[in-house]
Amino acid sequence: MATVGQQLSQPESGWKRYDDNVVGFKYTGSGWTLGTSSNGSVNEYRQTQHFTNVVGDKVSFEFSGTKLRVIAQRNTNRSTVVDIVLDGVTYTYSENGSLQSQTLLFEKTDLPSGVHTVEIKHGTGGSQYISLDAIDIDDTGSIKLPPGVQLTSPDQGWKRYEPNAGCFKMDGSGWASNSGFDYGTATFTGAKFSFLVTNTTSVRVLTYPATNRADQKIRFNGGAYTEYDNNALPSAPNMLAFERIDLDPNQTYLIEVEPVSGSGAWFGIDAIDIMTSGRIYHPDEVTNVKDLSVGKRIRFNYLAFNAAYGVFSLGEEVGSFLPIVPVASANGDGYFIMVDTTYKGDKILIADRNTQNLSWDALNTAGVASGSGLPIKGLHTIPAMSGYSSPTCTVSASTEFDQTNHNAWKAFDVSSISYWTSTSATATTEEVLKIQYVSPVKITSYQLHAKYGPKQWAFEASNDGIVWDILHSGDEQTAWNETIKTFSFNNDKTYSQYRIRVLERHVWSSTYYYVGFYTVQLFTSPEQEMAMRLLTGGVSATDKDNEWDTYITDDQIWNNVNHGSWTSTTDPSNSKARVIRGYNGLKNWTSGSTDLTTPSRGFRPVLLIEPLHNNRFLILDGTDVKTYTSSGWETVGAAPPTDDMFLNKGMLDLSTCAPYLKDLIDKSNIKILVSKPKREHTVAHLTGVPVPRIVKMKNDVSFLSTSKINSLTLSGTEKGVLRVAISTDSGATWEAKQKDGSWTTVDVNNSNDFKAKAMTIDDFNSISEWDGKIGQARNLRCAFYFEQSSSTDETSLDSLTMNVDLLDSWDMAIPGVDYKYEYNRNTNLRVLLLSDGDYKINVGSGGSSGSTITEVDGGTF
Structure with missing residues (x-):
């Protein structure tokens, strides 16, 4: 650590330097001169300094932080008395001495956190000079800085957000770019520019x-408004x-900016600058998917090669x-905005922008264009890098062919x-490619795009760089140059360091043994099931x-x-x-050939997030x-357990863990803690087909354990024809209630009779x-008749909801859970109810093998 009197040509770690000609320094008095390389200041910081020999001349400024250092030239013609007034307290120091x-x-290093005022002035040292070369602070x-300073780029230690970046909320109407000058509106009614900021x-x-x-x-945070001049x-x-x-x-501060009524015709913002350590959030932004609700948004990062579907991460500010x-x-980044939930309880999020210019065929090949979408098994953890370090991680290799x-x-x-x-080496020369994260992360898969693919390697993880756990071992006996491969494994621990340790190499060009990758990406598994698809657009x-x-x-x-x-x-046509x-x-509304990318064919993803069931x-x-x-066993905290x-x-x-319970300390007092699942209903969707279809339940819903049926409710969509008949004798006879209140027999194997006599959903x-x-x-048990009146109709039956009172009092199988279920395939669900309330039974689609009559399993209650 530097001491007073020592030469300090650069700020030490934990400090940053401001040169003497920063506009935040206010020089007062008649004697101040700017010294440059042309008049003798060649060895000063950035070859400038301010100096004066007039008693009473001063330089003043304000800064935020907890410590301060004054850097200046020491010389035999310098004053022995320099006054520095820091927050109203006067100190003195000397500049006099050998050059x-x-x-x-x-220096002062014990200041309270906050804003401090500083004044450095020529004291009683006669006609000798005082100077200022630089100031170091936290x-x-x-x-x-004073208002009216033009900042064409952010200062050192600052970063800039443009007003149309996406992280700002603009209330009111008419917001637009004003000929490239700023972003604003001429409509003042309801106009407000707001954002959240933290860590600055x-x-x-x-x-x-x-x-x-x-x-x-x-x-700030709903406090009193401060007005400032703009025009x-x-x-x-x-x-x-x-x-x-x-x-x-x-x-965290909620910052709101509004126009002052009657003071002008245009309310605009050109940019917001904060410290590089900080982050700006949209007022409706969350960082965890569990906090999402309709209207909320979560930040994403998207990385993709030219004309290819890419990879996503969630919750962090990764780039612009x-x-x-x-x-x-x-x-780059964008936002997923939650707009709704599906009938299954999945959260529906839509990207706030087109993420990429891409053909529909490319999206279809990736699986995104299918109705159910592409399951997202991993979220990327390494941003696009332009050097060895990023805000997320640093990377290194034991050798490089060149730098x-x-x-x-x-x-x-x-x-x-x-x-x-x-570099080239022998077949068994070890090579390491290492990734070190700023914060520990749990990696569950990785992808390698090989230039020169290794033959054998270990994927390892560590928290200290000394002890390494092997998470996956790679063995590719056939050369796989120019190939992309993804490797998955089970891992439930977070680590700060990961590495690919190559143990053996393939030969290249009969002589050389290289290892090389076009791309390497590490993935973490999302906590909830996710899928990516496209919006529907209307026929x-x-x-x-x-x-x-x-x-x-x-x-x-x-x-x-x-x-x-x-x-x-x-497009139907x-x-x-x-x-x-x-x-x-x-x-x-328009349509286009699936293989084209221009003009104006963009990929706007829809993200589906399933609720936690397990x-x-x-x-x-x-x-x-x-x-x-x-x-082994890991302590995650003290009782009582939390949701996190x-x-x-x-x-x-x-x-x-069952075989290892004997290893616990308090064996006589072990308890199994169970989280209570959210009771989200999962229902099956049967979509109509171009020809009439009859679907029959081939087993009964039994109400022997109920004392009363309060209601039975079918929900579905009827764009076309949807009819229902019931049987109370296990399918021997089928009936439907008529408009006059009577019941009539329905031949459910005859589509014309079924359609004519059976009930609607409302009936x-x-x-x-x-x-x-x-x-x-x-x-x-029930039977259903589906018919589309046109090729654009969707006729579907979502669920049968039953409100019942139980006969008996059931013991709960698991504390806090009111039901248990088992199934051996998607169409055979068995449910045991443990308390009164509303429950749903799925109606599955089954398999028809070309027949127009299908039998599906119901449920046993």
């Missing part, structure tokens, strides 16, 4: 002032209009936002052209019953910019074309809550005398 540039002359602090001590509001610009007011500042872009440097980095006019390759074209980080730059390769311009017309209603939110988005809907929405207008288990060993991992303990550390299967749901109708046998 030494960039000398540490004063690396998280900042020097306060400072924030700056930049505007483009002009005589017609409105003055602005700002407030009287110099007219130029990136002008500092407001700055605050006393924020608590451990607190993707352009709203997409390109063929992708490297110009084949650096280790070239394996992580998301390019299918550049690559890392090792015609007049068909509004589709996801695009339902959800994509505001161009300000969805960043459509008249660039079309692929949907999963087929051309089976080789798919519907495109939003091209040349948010509500515009019970998770922990073990209570005395007062310690424990889980079992591949490394179950979610992050809960076991899905008790059988893995079935209106029946109230179920207890009398099913009699003592207490059995019921």
Whole structure:
């Protein structure tokens, strides 16, 4: 650590330096001169210094932080008395001595966190000089600047957010770019620009002032507004209009900016600057999928090669936002916005922009264009890198073929052209490619795009760089150069370091033994099941019953910019074309050939997130809550258990730990802790087919254990014809209630008789005398008739909901769970009810083998 009197040419770790000509320094007095390399200041920091020999001259500034250092030239013609007034307290130091540039002359390292005022002035040292070369403060602090300073780029230690980035919320109407100057609106009613910020001590509001610009007011966390001038500042872009440097980095602030009424005709923001350590969030943003609800959003990062489907991560700010006019390759962030839930309880999220310019065929090949979508088994953890370090991780290799074209980080730059390769060696020379994360992460799979694929290797993990656990062993006896392979394994631990340790290499060109990769990516498994698909778009311009017309209603939110988005809907007039929405207008409907990418064919993904269904288990060993991992028993916390303990550390299967219960400390007082699952209903969807179809339940729903049937309710969609008949004698006779209240027999094997006599959904749901109708046998089964009136109809039966009172009091199988179930295939579900309430039974589609009559299993209650 540097001491006073020592030369300090660069700031030490934990500090940052401001040169003497920063506009935040206010020089007062007649004697100040700027020294440069042309007049003798060649050895000063950045070859500049300010100096004066006039008693009373001073330089003043404000800064945020906890420590301060003054850097100046020491010389024989310098004053022995330099006064420094810090927060009203006067200290003195001397600049006099043998010549030494960039000398540490004063420091104070025990200041309270906050904003501090500093004044350095020429004291009583006669006509000798005082000077200022630089100021060092905390690396998280900042020097306060006066309004009217133009900042064409963010200062050192700062980063910039453009106002249309996506992380800002703009209330009101008319928001648009003003000829490239700023982003704003001329409609002041309801106009507000808001955002959340955290982990920063400072924030700056930049505007483009002009005589017609409105003055602005700002407030923090709902406090009093502070007004600041905007139209009287110099007219130029990136002008500092407001700055605050006393924020608590451990607190999150809601910042709201509004126009001052009557002060101008345009309310605009040019940029927001914060410290590089900080992050701006949209006011509706969450970082965990479990916190999502309709209207909330979560940040994603998307990486993709040219003209190929890519990979996603969730919850973190990884890079800048993707352009709203997409390109063929992708490297950037966006938001998934939750808009609804499916009938199964899945959360539906839609990307706030097109992520990539991509053909429908490419999406279909990846599996995204299918109705159910592509299951997401892994979320990427390494951003696109342009050097050895990123905010997320650092990478290294034991050797590099060269440090110009084949650096280790070239394996992580998301390019299918550049690559890392090792130096040539023997077949068994060990080679290591290492990834070190800033925060530990749980990796469950990795993907390698080989330039020179290894023959044998180990994928290993560590938290100290000394002890390494082998998570996967690779063995490829056949050369696999120019090939992409993905490897998965079980891992329930987080690690800060991972490495690919090559044990044996394939020979290349009969002589050389290289190892090299175009790309390497490590994945973590999502906590909940996810799938990626496309929106539905309607079969015609007049068909509004589709996801695009339902959800994509505001161009300000969805960043459509008249660039079309692929949907999963087929154009009825051309089976080789798919519907495109939003091209040349948010509500515009058109279609296009599936193999094309231009003009305006974008990939706007839909993310489905299934609810958590599975019970998770922990073990209570005395007062310690424990889980079992591949490394043995792990204490996750003290009792009582929390939701986060179950979610992050809960076991899905008790059988893995059962043999090791004897190893616990308090064997006589072991308890199994079970998380209570959310009671989300899962229902089957039977979609109609172009010819009439009859579906019969081939077993009964038994109500022997119920004292009363309160109601039976069918839910479904009837665009076409949907009819239902019932049987109370195990399928021997089928009946339907008529409009006059009588019951008539229905021949369910005769489609014409079934269609003519059976009940609609509304008829079935209106029946109230179920207890009398099913009699003592207490059995019921249903048969259904489906018919599409046109090829565009969807006729579906979602579920049969039963509200019943139970005869007996049942013991719960698992504490906190009101039901248990078992199944041996999707169409055979057996359910035991353990308490009164509402329950659903699935109606499965079964298999027809070309027949128009299908039998499916019902349920046993």
